[in-house]
Amino acid sequence: MNGRPIRLTVLGATGSIGRSTLSLVDLHRERFELVALVAGSDAAALAELARRYRPQLAVLADSSRLAELRERLAGTGVATGAGETAVREAAAAPADRVVAAIVGAAGLLPTLEAVRQGTVVALANKECLVCAGQAFVEEARRHGSRILPVDSEHSAIFQCLLAGRRDDLERIVLTASGGPFRSWDLARMARATPEQALAHPRWKMGAKITVDSATLVNKGLEIIEAHHLFGLPEERIEVLVHPQSVVHGLAVFCDGSLLAQLAEPDMRAPLSFALSFPDSRLPSGVGPLDLARIGRLDFEEPDPRRFPGLAHAREALRRGGAAAAVLNAANEVAVRAFLERRIGFLDIARLIGRLLAHPLADAPLSSIEDALAVDREARLVAEAELRHLDAASSTREPPSPC
Numbered sequence: 001m002n003g004r005p006i007r008l009t010v011l012g013a014t015g016s017i018g019r020s021t022l023s024l025v026d027l028h029r030e031r032f033e034l035v036a037l038v039a040g041s042d043a044a045a046l047a048e049l050a051r052r053y054r055p056q057l058a059v060l061a062d063s064s065r066l067a068e069l070r071e072r073l074a075g076t077g078v079a080t081g082a083g084e085t086a087v088r089e090a091a092a093a094p095a096d097r098v099v100a101a102i103v104g105a106a107g108l109l110p111t112l113e114a115v116r117q118g119t120v121v122a123l124a125n126k127e128c129l130v131c132a133g134q135a136f137v138e139e140a141r142r143h144g145s146r147i148l149p150v151d152s153e154h155s156a157i158f159q160c161l162l163a164g165r166r167d168d169l170e171r172i173v174l175t176a177s178g179g180p181f182r183s184w185d186l187a188r189m190a191r192a193t194p195e196q197a198l199a200h201p202r203w204k205m206g207a208k209i210t211v212d213s214a215t216l217v218n219k220g221l222e223i224i225e226a227h228h229l230f231g232l233p234e235e236r237i238e239v240l241v242h243p244q245s246v247v248h249g250l251a252v253f254c255d256g257s258l259l260a261q262l263a264e265p266d267m268r269a270p271l272s273f274a275l276s277f278p279d280s281r282l283p284s285g286v287g288p289l290d291l292a293r294i295g296r297l298d299f300e301e302p303d304p305r306r307f308p309g310l311a312h313a314r315e316a317l318r319r320g321g322a323a324a325a326v327l328n329a330a331n332e333v334a335v336r337a338f339l340e341r342r343i344g345f346l347d348i349a350r351l352i353g354r355l356l357a358h359p360l361a362d363a364p365l366s367s368i369e370d371a372l373a374v375d376r377e378a379r380l381v382a383e384a385e386l387r388h389l390d391a392a393s394s395t396r397e398p399p400s401p402c
């Protein structure tokens with residue numbers, strides 16, 4: 001570090017990761033200078049953050065909320081913008097680090113803008129890598145952009161790999177909490193409500209990733225993410241359920257040694273690493289683990305029968321081409337439909353399975369444009385398939401009266 005503040009942009013500033021990032025800025029005000037804060041449509045929340053952190057720029061994706069944002073920020077000197085182009089321009093504004101924390105495939109183009117500036121990108125938005133994997137990584141290489149993982153598991157693996165030779169690495173292990181339905185039987189899972197799926201036992205996160213954690217699709221997305229981040233084939237990426245969620249990832253070396261990274265389940269820890277690496281670690285406000293209090297660490301194999309989303313992700317990764325982008329789009333459509341009580345919990349993995357059986361999943365994919373086209377098409381197919389599920393599903397909870 002040269003003593004100058006780190007110019008920081010936060011994409012998805014109003015979300016769970018965005019707010020955790022800003023809480024690190026609170027701890028180290030002198031270390032950061034905010035360039036841009038970007039959100040989707042919550043003008044009130046973005047304006048409140050902009051008033052507090054005074055970035056140069058506050059931008060919403062939803063242009064219908066621009067007038068409200070402007071009004072709320074009048075007299076602050078913070079420039080405002082809205083719409084897709086404004087979001088991309090904000091992502092491309094000169095910065096030293098960009099935290100990419102927009103949820104879903106909507107984060108792909110803004111994150112890519114940051115990558116194309118050669119900026120260091122602290123990547124929370126795993127869907128970028130799932131949708132556009134190889135093309136995204138090649139863009140980063142071409143523009144000299146370093147991608148630092150924010151996902152706790154990938155941050156753990158990244159840190160473990162700093163302690164061992166890459167040639168000696170046999171495989172990696174991503175841990176999963178198992179989510180709220182870890183010990184539920186299938187009949188009970190079929191009746192699970194959005195409220196139950198959103199009650200994660202360990203992590204506080206946005207709604208989409210919380211449902212992904214309940215289906216274990218999140219871990220499937222993370223297998224694909226790990227493949228692209230660490231260049232490992234699917235069969236060398238293992239998943240273990242670890243309900244205490246304090247061991248985030250392990251690297252297994254050829255001499256039988258396992259290196260693990262442990263920390264409280266609090267995203268400020270991996271975020272602070274991604275904001276500071278390769279300089280000295282930043283205190284994150286997360287205290288060290290009290291291992292005596294935790295007492296024991298349990299590990300178990302995930303159950304493929306109750307959590308088929310994991311096998312779907314492995315299949316998509318092995319098949320290559322458009323399969324992972326199709327899986328991601330199907331999952332996003334299905335999670336939204338589940339949260340809107342249009343389908344049951346088990347229908348999420350069912351819809352993904354149907355989409356993977358669609359010819360679109362066999363399409364080649366060699367560019368970001370291909371990935372975006374596949375994403376659009378897969379969402380249309382998924383919406384159409386939802387109607388079949390609507391007809392077939394009899395295990396759903398009745399719609400909520402509100």
Ligand SMILES: NC(=O)c1ccc[n+]([C@@H]2O[C@H](COP(=O)([O-])OP(=O)(O)OC[C@H]3O[C@@H](n4cnc5c(N)ncnc54)[C@H](OP(=O)(O)O)[C@@H]3O)[C@@H](O)[C@H]2O)c1
Nearest residue numbers: 012014015016017039040041042061102103124125205206
């Ligand atoms: N939360 C975690 O602990 C965690 C851990 C690891 C990885 N991740 C990953 O990090 C990403 C964000 O997760 P999250 O839990 O922070 O989600 P979240 O709480 O739902 O926040 C999503 C953020 O994205 C913004 N957004 C939504 N659509 C947008 C668009 N079209 N353009 C610009 N901004 C948009 C939202 O703005 P509005 O508020 O205006 O809607 C909000 O700021 C996801 O990819 C997730 O998988 C999260």
